[in-house]
Amino acid sequence: xxxxxxxxxxxxxxxxxxxxxxxxxxxxxIPGDPALMLLGDDFTQEAYQRLRAKxxxxxxxxxxxxxxxxxxxxxxxxxxxxxxxxxxRLVLDAFVPTLWLVVxxxxxxxxxxxxxxxxxxxxxxxxxxxGSMGFAILVYSMPSFWKGIVxxxxxxxxxxxxxxxxxxxxxxxxxxxxxxxVLPAITLGTFFSGLVARIIRSSLLEVLDQDYIKAARAKGxxxxxxxxxxxxxxxxxxxxxxxxxxxxxxxxxxVLTETVFSIPGLGRLTVNAILSRDYSVVQGAILxxxxxxxxxxxxxxLTYAFLNPKIRVT
Amino acid sequence: xxxxxxxxxxxxxxxxVRDLTVEFLTEEGRVRAVxxxxxxxxxxxxxxxxxxxxxxxxxxxxxxxxLIRCPPGRLSGQVWFRGRDLLRLSEAELATIRGGEIAMxxxxxxxxxxxxxxxxxxxxxxxxxxxxxxxxxxxxxxxxILGRVGIPSAAARARDYPHQFSGGxxxxxxxxxxxxxxxxxxxxxxxxxxxxxxxxxxxxxxxRRLCRETGVAVLLVSHDxxxxxxxxxxxxxxxxxxxVEAASIQRIFxxxxxxxxxxxxxxxxxxxxxxxxxxIPGTMPGLRALPSGxxxxxxxxxxxxxxxxxxxxxxxxxxxxxxxxxxxxx
Amino acid sequence: xxxxxxxxxxALPAAAATRAEPAGAAGxxxxxxxxxxxxxxxxxxxxxxxxxxxMAVFAPVLAPHDPVAQGVGKPLAGPSLSHWAGTDSxxxxxxxxxxxxxxxALVVGILAVLLxxxxxxxxxxxxxxxxxxxxxVIMRVMDGLFAFPIIILAIGMMxxxxxxxxxxxxxxxxxxxxxxxxxxxxxVLAVKEEPYVEAARLAGVGSLAVMFRHxxxxxxxxxxxxxxxxxxxxxxxxxxxxxxxxxxxPPTPVWGSMIAEGRNFIVMAPHVSTLPGIALMVTxxxxxxxxxxxxxxxDPRLRRGx
Numbered sequence: 001x002x003x004x005x006x007x008x009x010x011x012x013x014x015x016x017x018x019x020x021x022x023x024x025x026x027x028x029x030i031p032g033d034p035a036l037m038l039l040g041d042d043f044t045q046e047a048y049q050r051l052r053a054k055x056x057x058x059x060x061x062x063x064x065x066x067x068x069x070x071x072x073x074x075x076x077x078x079x080x081x082x083x084x085x086x087x088x089r090l091v092l093d094a095f096v097p098t099l100w101l102v103v104x105x106x107x108x109x110x111x112x113x114x115x116x117x118x119x120x121x122x123x124x125x126x127x128x129x130x131g132s133m134g135f136a137i138l139v140y141s142m143p144s145f146w147k148g149i150v151x152x153x154x155x156x157x158x159x160x161x162x163x164x165x166x167x168x169x170x171x172x173x174x175x176x177x178x179x180x181x182v183l184p185a186i187t188l189g190t191f192f193s194g195l196v197a198r199i200i201r202s203s204l205l206e207v208l209d210q211d212y213i214k215a216a217r218a219k220g221x222x223x224x225x226x227x228x229x230x231x232x233x234x235x236x237x238x239x240x241x242x243x244x245x246x247x248x249x250x251x252x253x254x255v256l257t258e259t260v261f262s263i264p265g266l267g268r269l270t271v272n273a274i275l276s277r278d279y280s281v282v283q284g285a286i287l288x289x290x291x292x293x294x295x296x297x298x299x300x301x302l303t304y305a306f307l308n309p310k311i312r313v314t
Numbered sequence: 315x316x317x318x319x320x321x322x323x324x325x326x327x328x329x330x331v332r333d334l335t336v337e338f339l340t341e342e343g344r345v346r347a348v349x350x351x352x353x354x355x356x357x358x359x360x361x362x363x364x365x366x367x368x369x370x371x372x373x374x375x376x377x378x379x380x381l382i383r384c385p386p387g388r389l390s391g392q393v394w395f396r397g398r399d400l401l402r403l404s405e406a407e408l409a410t411i412r413g414g415e416i417a418m419x420x421x422x423x424x425x426x427x428x429x430x431x432x433x434x435x436x437x438x439x440x441x442x443x444x445x446x447x448x449x450x451x452x453x454x455x456x457x458x459i460l461g462r463v464g465i466p467s468a469a470a471r472a473r474d475y476p477h478q479f480s481g482g483x484x485x486x487x488x489x490x491x492x493x494x495x496x497x498x499x500x501x502x503x504x505x506x507x508x509x510x511x512x513x514x515x516x517x518x519x520x521x522r523r524l525c526r527e528t529g530v531a532v533l534l535v536s537h538d539x540x541x542x543x544x545x546x547x548x549x550x551x552x553x554x555x556x557x558v559e560a561a562s563i564q565r566i567f568x569x570x571x572x573x574x575x576x577x578x579x580x581x582x583x584x585x586x587x588x589x590x591x592x593x594i595p596g597t598m599p600g601l602r603a604l605p606s607g608x609x610x611x612x613x614x615x616x617x618x619x620x621x622x623x624x625x626x627x628x629x630x631x632x633x634x635x636x637x638x639x640x641x642x643x644x
Numbered sequence: 645x646x647x648x649x650x651x652x653x654x655a656l657p658a659a660a661a662t663r664a665e666p667a668g669a670a671g672x673x674x675x676x677x678x679x680x681x682x683x684x685x686x687x688x689x690x691x692x693x694x695x696x697x698x699m700a701v702f703a704p705v706l707a708p709h710d711p712v713a714q715g716v717g718k719p720l721a722g723p724s725l726s727h728w729a730g731t732d733s734x735x736x737x738x739x740x741x742x743x744x745x746x747x748x749a750l751v752v753g754i755l756a757v758l759l760x761x762x763x764x765x766x767x768x769x770x771x772x773x774x775x776x777x778x779x780x781v782i783m784r785v786m787d788g789l790f791a792f793p794i795i796i797l798a799i800g801m802m803x804x805x806x807x808x809x810x811x812x813x814x815x816x817x818x819x820x821x822x823x824x825x826x827x828x829x830x831x832v833l834a835v836k837e838e839p840y841v842e843a844a845r846l847a848g849v850g851s852l853a854v855m856f857r858h859x860x861x862x863x864x865x866x867x868x869x870x871x872x873x874x875x876x877x878x879x880x881x882x883x884x885x886x887x888x889x890x891x892x893x894p895p896t897p898v899w900g901s902m903i904a905e906g907r908n909f910i911v912m913a914p915h916v917s918t919l920p921g922i923a924l925m926v927t928x929x930x931x932x933x934x935x936x937x938x939x940x941x942x943d944p945r946l947r948r949g950x
Binding site for chain 1 (some may be wrong): 884910929
C-alpha cells in the first residue's frame with residue numbers, strides 16, 4: 001500500500017507539472033505582448049516595465065515559466081483587468097459555488113444510479129432493466145444545457161416549484177440553498193447517473209456470477225444478505241472509482257450549468273473572462289480547476305487501493 | 315424409472331435422490347443435463363460420483379442444494395433428506411439446511427472465498443447462521459476449526475484475506491467452514507482438481523480423517539478415478555447425464571460391469587499389464603445430439619445392434635451392484 | 645492484434661495504408677454488415693446520421709425559408725402550418741435554421757474528430773513505435789491533456805486562436821487528441837512485436853515506412869470505432885461552446901446559439917429553445933447508438949486476431 005501510494009503521488013506530481021506547462025504555454029501562445037495584454041486599460045509605462053521584469057519577458061521562455069510557476073506556488077495568479085481584484089481571490093471565491101454544485105450533483109446522481117443499477121441487475125432483461133438502461137442512454141445523450149433549460153421551463157415557468165437561478169451560501173441559508181440547487185443538481189446529476197447506473201449493473205452482474213457467491217449461498221446466506229453484503233461490497237469497489245473520476249466531467253458540465261442557472265461559479269467566471277479578454281483570470285481559473293481534478297483523481301485512486309484488500313494488504 | 319440401489323433400513327439413509335432431473339431452457343430448446351438420476355448415501359459413507367467433464371456430475375451435486383439458477387434451469391424429481399424433499403422446500407427453509415446439515419465445498423477454493431472479507435470472519439458467518447453464539451465464542455471456535463483442519467498460526471491466518479492463502483490452505487479453510495456446523499452430509503465437488511498433487515493427497519487425507527471423526531456422510535464428485543479409489547466406499551458412474559453403473563469400490567475396480575466403467579478403469583496407470591495408458595476413443599456426446607439407444611454405444615467395444623435401438627435400464631446385477639447395459643458383466 | 649491481416653500488410657501499397665478496412669474482402673464486409681444490422685438501435689442511429697447528413701447537404705433545397713432572413717414571419721410565433729417550428733425573436737423561420745444548423749454540427753463534429761484522429765494517431769504511433777524517451781514524453785503530455793475536461797480545454801484554445809468556425813474545429817479537436825493517442829499507442833505496442841513487422845524491419849524498410857505501411861493498417865480498426873464514438877461528443881462540445889457564445893457569430897444558424905437565444909423567451913415562447921434542442925438530442929442519441937453498434941459489430945473481429 002505504501003509503495004502504491006508513493007508511486008501514485010509521484011505520478012500526480014508529474015501530471016501537475018505537465019498541466020502547469022500546458023496552461024502556461026496556452027497563455028503564452030495568445031498573440032500579442034503578454035505584458036500589454038495583462039495591463040489592458042491600466043497601462044502606464046512604469047507598470048509596463050515592472051510587469052515585463054516580473055514576467056521575465058526579456059529572458060528565455062524557460063526562465064519565464066519558472067518565474068511564473070514560482071508566483072503561482074506563492075499564491076499570486078495575477079490581477080483581473082476587469083474587476084481589479086487579485087485573480088486568486090476571484091478564483092477561490094468562484095470555486096466554492098462550483099464545488100457545491102458538483103457535490104450536489106454527485107449526490108443526486110448516485111441516489112438515482114445506485115438503486116436503478118442494482119434493480120436493473122437483479123431483474124435482468126426484465127422491463128425494469130430495459131427501461132432504466134434506456135432512460136440512462138437518453139439522459140446521457142441529452143446536452144446538459146438544454147436539459148437545464150427544459151427543466152426550468154417545466155418546473156420553474158410552468159409548475160413554479162423551483163427557482164430558475166441563484167445561489168446562496170449553504171452554510172448561511174441551507175434551506176434556500178437546497179431549494180435553489182434542486183434543478184441545477186438534477187441537470188448535472190442525471191447526466192452522469194446514466195453512465196454510473198450502467199456500470200453498477202454490469203459490475204453487479206459480473207460479481208453475482210462468481211464462485212464465492214455460489215459458495216456463500218451454499219453456506220446458507222439468504223438472498224438479501226447475499227446481494228447487499230456479499231455481492232455489493234465487491235461490485236461497488238470499481239464503481240467508487242468511476243464516480244470519483246467523474247469529477248472532471250462534472251466540472252466541465254458545471255461550466256454550462258452555471259451559465260444556465262446563473263450560479264456565480266468558476267465556469268461563469270471563465271466564460272465572462274474569455275469574452276472580455278481578461279486572460280489572467282482565464283489562466284488562473286483553468287489552472288485551479290484542472291489541478292483540483294488531478295488531485296481528486298489521486299484521492300480516488302488511493303481510496304480504491306484502500307477498499308480493495310488485494311492492494312491494501314499485500 | 316426408480317430402481318432403488320439398496321433396500322436399506324430408512325434410518326441409515328441420509329440422502330435419497332429419486333429421478334432427479336436438471337433441464338435447461340436454451341435458444342435451441344430444452345436440454346437435459348441430468349436425466350432421472352437416483353442414488354442413496356448412507357450415514358458415514360463416502361459415495362463417489364465419477365464421470366468425464368460434462369457428464370452432469372457437478373450439476374447433480376449442485377441440484378441437491380438447489381444452487382442452480384432456475385430459470386433457465388428446471389429441477390424435477392425428489393431429493394429426500396431427513397424426511398423432507400429438498401426440492402419442495404421454500405428458500406428460507408432450504409437456507410437453514412445449507413451450510414448447516416448439508417455443507418458443500420467446491421473446485422476453486424480461492425475463488426470460493428469472498429475477497430473483501432477476512433477468512434476468519436467468513437467462518438464466523440457460517441457459524442452465526444446455524445449456531446448463533448456471542449461473537450467472542452464464535453471467534454474462538456473459528457480458531458479451533460482452523461487448527462483442526464491443519465492450518466498453522468490460526469490466529470494470524472484468521473485475520474488474513476483470501477488472496478493471502480495458498481490453494482491448499484484455502485481448501486482446508488473451506489473444509490473447516492463446511493464441517494463447522496457439524497453437518498450430516500458433506501458434498502465435495504472436485505475438491506482437489508485445482509490443487510497440486512502433493513496438496514491433493516493432504517486434503518483428501520483431511521477429508522478422510524474428518525469423516526472418521528465425525529461420521530459425516532460424503533458425496534464426492536470427481537473425474538479422477540484415482541481420487542475416487544482413495545476415498546470412496548461406493549461409486550456411481552455417470553455418462554451423458556445418466557448413471558450407468560453403481561457398485562462398491564471393490565466391484566468397480568475389480569469387476570466393472572458396464573463397458574464404460576471398464577474402459578475408465580483400464581485408463582488408470584498401473585491397471586493390468588499395460589505398457590501404455592489406455593484411452594477411450596471418441597468423445598462424450600453433446601446433450602443436444604444424444605445417440606439413439608444406449609448413449610455410450612458409438613464408443614463401446616461391445617456394442618451390438620440392440621444397443622443402437624434400445625436404451626438399457628439400470629438393473630440389479632447382484633447385491634448392491636447395478637448397471638445399465640444390455641451386455642452387463644461381460 | 646488483427647493478425648489475419650498479417651501477410652497482406654507487407655503487400656499493401658502505400659495508398660491502402662489509409663483505407664478503413666484492413667484486408668477487407670467483400671465477404672468480410674458483408675458479415676460485418678449483417679452483425680451490425682441485427683442491432684436495431686444501431687440501425688436507428690444510422691438512419692439518424694443519414695437524415696442529418698441529408699439535411700446538411702441539401703439544406704438550400706430542404707429549408708422552406710432563408711435561415712438568416714428576418715421578418716419572414718411574426719416574431720416569436722409558435723409552430724404553425726407555415727412555420728412548422730415557429731419563429732424566433734427576429735422573425736426568422738426556425739425550421740430553416742435547424743436544417744442549416746445541421747451543417748455546422750456535422751462539419752465541426754466530423755472535422756474536429758478527423759483532426760484529432762490524425763494528430764492523435766500519429767502521436768500514438770510514434771510513441772508506441774519508438775518507445776523510450778519519446779514515448780515517455782508524449783505520454784506525459786497526453787496525461788496532462790487528459791486531465792482537462794474537454795470543454796475547458798476548448799475554452800482555453802479559443803482564447804488563443806480566436807473565434808470562428810475553423811478555430812472552433814481546432815478548439816474542439818484538441819480535447820480528443822489524447823484518447824486517440826492512447827488507444828493507438830496501446831495497439832501499436834502489441835502489433836510492434838508481430839512477425840511481419842520484424843520481417844519488414846529486417847528487410848531494411850525504413851522506420852517511417854514500417855510505421856505507416858505495416859503497423860498503421862492493423863491498428864486502424866479500433867481507432868475508426870473510437871472516431872465514430874467521439875463524433876457525438878464533438879458535436880455536444882461544439883453546441884456547448886456555441887451556447888456560451890463562443891461559437892460562430894450571429895446570424896449563422898447554430899443549434900447551440902439558437903438554444904441560448906431562446907433562453908430569454910422561455911416564458912412566452914419556449915419553442916425557440918426546445919425545438920433546436922430536440923434536433924440536437926436526436927442527433928446525439930442516434931450517433932451514440934451508431935457508435936455503439938459499430939463497436940459491437942467490429943468487436944468480435946478485433947478479438948479474433950489477438
